[in-house]
Amino acid sequence: MILAGIQKTSLIDFPDKISCVVFVTGCNFTCPFCHNPELARGRFPQRITLDQLLAFLEPRRMLLDGVVISGGEPTLSPGLATLCRAIREMGLSVKLDTNGSRPEVLARLIEEGLLDYIAMDLKTDLSHYGPPLVAAEEAGPIRASLRRSIHLIMTSGLDHEFRTTCVRPFVDANIIINIAQAIQGARRYVLQPFRDVSLLDPVFLASQAPGFTPSEMEQLKTVAAPIVAQCFIRS
Numbered sequence: 462m463i464l465a466g467i468q469k470t471s472l473i474d475f476p477d478k479i480s481c482v483v484f485v486t487g488c489n490f491t492c493p494f495c496h497n498p499e500l501a502r503g504r505f506p507q508r509i510t511l512d513q514l515l516a517f518l519e520p521r522r523m524l525l526d527g528v529v530i531s532g533g534e535p536t537l538s539p540g541l542a543t544l545c546r547a548i549r550e551m552g553l554s555v556k557l558d559t560n561g562s563r564p565e566v567l568a569r570l571i572e573e574g575l576l577d578y579i580a581m582d583l584k585t586d587l588s589h590y591g592p593p594l595v596a597a598e599e600a601g602p603i604r605a606s607l608r609r610s611i612h613l614i615m616t617s618g619l620d621h622e623f624r625t626t627c628v629r630p631f632v633d634a635n636i637i638i639n640i641a642q643a644i645q646g647a648r649r650y651v652l653q654p655f656r657d658v659s660l661l662d663p664v665f666l667a668s669q670a671p672g673f674t675p676s677e678m679e680q681l682k683t684v685a686a687p688i689v690a691q692c693f694i695r696s
Contacts, residue, residue: 462540464509465500467517471529473695475556475578476622478526482612485541488534489509489558492584493600493662494655494671498505500533505615511540512548518551519560527554527577536563545575550584556580561610562603571617579614579621580651583607585631586639593665606693611644622649627681629671637681641688650689 465486474482488504495501533540534561545555556578570576580604584594587607591600614621623644640652655672679693686692
């Protein structure tokens with residue numbers, strides 16, 4: 462397995478833990494607002510082998526609490542379970558960032574006890590998944606997969622969060638309510654402000670003001686908060 466990058470230290474990506482973040486390349490979604498366009502396109506900003514990662518982690522085992530596996534979409538990688546297992550064998554916790562499109566992979570990782578925390582991105586109302594987020598012919602199966610992943614995560618017993626990057630036209634107050642209802646009772650629902658940097662398709666968003674002001678973000682939080690256990694804005 463070849464990783465595409467590493468962030469050596471993070472205090473925010475793994476709640477309540479000091480972590481590093483490793484990035485896997487390739488994604489089956491084409492979200493215009495993606496801020497990791499190189500990874501979404503399957504490119505390799507870096508090339509890091511599993512052995513190199515473990516050599517990096519070894520002297521830091523007492524300094525780090527865990528490793529975040531992000532992307533791209535990690536569940537597309539056939540080496541994901543091996544990566545999770547190797548990290549856990551070092552005594553470190555594993556957090557997985559996923560778009561939820563491959564519940565069969567998620568189920569195996571949960572069953573094998575390879576995850577400690579799962580973060581699933583919800584881009585918009587489940588009924589709205591389609592172009593430009595995913596190909597039209599894949600929209601129906603993707604929606605079914607997302608529902609299954611939500612169920613798996615919420616019944617796994619693992620710590621978890623769902624999160625939405627708040628960007629027009631994919632998000633408004635009604636959409637946030639629908640998303641929150643799809644994950645009703647979830648431990649955490651995180652709203653993230655849109656960042657206008659390194660976008661996958663900046664032209665798509667150029668004709669409008671895609672971001673939300675701080676007060677608008679608070680309004681989105683207000684409509685979601687009664688439906689989930691905890692809702693907050695992560696800057």
